[in-house]
Amino acid sequence: MDPIIRVQEETGSEIVPIKVLVVDDSAVVRQVIQEVLSVESDIQVMGAAPDPIFAMERMKKEWPDVIILDIEMPRMDGITFLKQIMAQRPTPVIICSSLAEAGAKVSIEALAAGxxxxxxxxxxxxxGFLQDASLDLVQSVRTAAKARVSRPTAATGVMAERSVTPKLTADVMLEAPSAGRSALVHATERVIAMGVSTGGTQALEVILPNLPLNVPGMVIVQHMPEKFTAAFAARLNGLSTIEVKEAQNGDRVMAGRALIAPGGKHMMLKRNANNYYVEVADGPLVSRHRPSVDVLFRSAAKFAGANAVGIIMTGMGDDGAKGLKEMHDCGAKTYAQDEDSSVVFGMPKEAIKLGGVDHIVPLHRIPDIITKA
Structure with missing residues (x-):
């Protein structure tokens, strides 16, 4: 039995709960989070600390499986504590902070720290907020407990997206493509379509800074809420030789440029003669996400066909699996990140199960695959 997933065996053995440590200077927050999590049989709040110094003393006795961490606290701030944890013993950390709401910069810094x-x-x-968001908090803890966490060399993770809406497909945004290579007239330019979720910020910081200027144009969906993608794209742009920017409606897809779908919007690849551009549009959640990888991949299948390369990477759920299969059926080369290098092997696994993946590759090979495209 996987000790992280903690599923009860058929033999009736006792469930081993996910041990959670709450670190927040607010007594109200500590109390409410404990109340919310304590009703779940698979989660155990092993302790709560008002600041990182108290937390470190508690962790000397017992190490948590997941840490819920505030940013602004007395004696030591959350970012400093987070860096110490990741250097000492990498552990899944969920930031729960009002400071993160004030702007994306501190959130990107937290992701960069691990x-x-x-x-x-x-x-x-x-x-009231924490009680209303109890389902999100519980799901975030369970997702974090399944993650493979390592010492960060870059940003990691994805902001939690609150959603209990029906699971719609890409049909609500555009029609399905006609399968087969003959469905699209050959063009001279390649385009790379990538989809990623939990653990994706770390993965993209491994990939994009290692690409030369002459790589094909790239369109990327990283599950991330509104207001965060602009700061994330700016960070990647500062680390990379290629241009990385948050996509705007009508932006051209061209060599040496990576466009990241803005949070809260869908992004679709479109084509005008031999030139590709993106359409950024409102719309309902697709596969419970906006932006949705399925929407991007379907548009790549429809408007680029065999000229596209599809790459699906680390992430929870199955967004992108159907879209990658559509790309595959239209002649695109398709790749999935392997389990060992994925933080969460959800999206790649589902794409593989649908038969839409040509090659399963480790993260470190993806920059070379993109360069050779």
Whole structure:
């Protein structure tokens, strides 16, 4: 039995709960989070600390499986504590902070330090918010417990997206493509379509800074809420030789440029003669996400066909699996990140199960695959 997943065996053995440590200077937050998590049989709050110094003393006795961490606290701030944890013993960390709501910069800094996900809480009405967001908090803990966490060389994770809406398909945004290579007239330019979720910020910081200027144009969906993608793209742009930017409607897809779908919007690849560009549009959640990888991949299948390369990487759930199969059926080369290098082997696994993946590759090989495209 996988000790992280903690599923009860058929023999009736006792469930081993996910041990959670809450670190927050607010007594209300500590109390409410403990109340929310304590009702779950597979989660155990092993302790709560008002600041990182107290937390470190508690962790000397017992190490948690997941840490829920505030940013602004007395004696030591959360970012400094997070860096110490990742240097000493990498552990899944969920940031739960009102400071993150004030702007994306501190959130990107937390991801760069190794946080797996971020939940923003309001400055007022904390008790009501945390009680309303209990499902999100519980799901974030369970997702974090399944993650493979390593010492970060770059940003990691994805902000938690709150959603209990029906699971719609890409049909709500555009029609399915006609399968087969003959469905599209050959063009001279290649285009790379990538989809990624939990653990994706770390993966993209491994890939994009290692690409030369002459790589094909890239369109990327990273599951991330509104207001965060612009800061994330700017960070990647500063680390990379190629241009990385948050996509705007009508942006051209061209060599040496990577366009990242803006949070809260869908991004679709479109074509005008031999030139590719993106359409950024409102719309309902698709596969419970906006932006959705399925929407991007379907548009790549429809408008690029065999001229596209599809890459699906680390992430929870199955967004992108159907879209990658559509790309595959239209002649695109398709790749999935392997389990060993994925933080969460959800999206790649589902794409492989559908038969839409040509090659399964480790993260370190993806820059070379893109360069040779």
């Amino acid at each position: 946080a797996l996900s971020i939940i923003t809480k309001p400055s007022i009405g904390l008790r």
